Amino acid sequence: MDINDFRGLATIFTMVAFFGIVIWAYSGKRKKKFDEAANLPFEDEALHKKTQARTGDDKQ
Template structure:
């Protein structure tokens, strides 16, 4: 096995891992958890902040 074969196998492994992560992220099972996590930055708004429109 030469270095070119090892590099090719490494590239194939990274491609398979990337496709696996993409499939996992876009699977419908976890959509609710991702939506909840996406809204976390807005959950900690300081209501005592005078610059806040709700103050």
């Protein structure tokens, strides 16, 4: 086994890992969690507005 065999195996392993991650990311089972994660910045904004209303601080 020489270095070229190792490079070929490394390429195949990398391709399999890449396609595995793509399938995992686009699977329907993950959609709900990804949608929740996408809305996290907006939840922080709502918390900020609630805190401002409670303290009476209207400055930005």
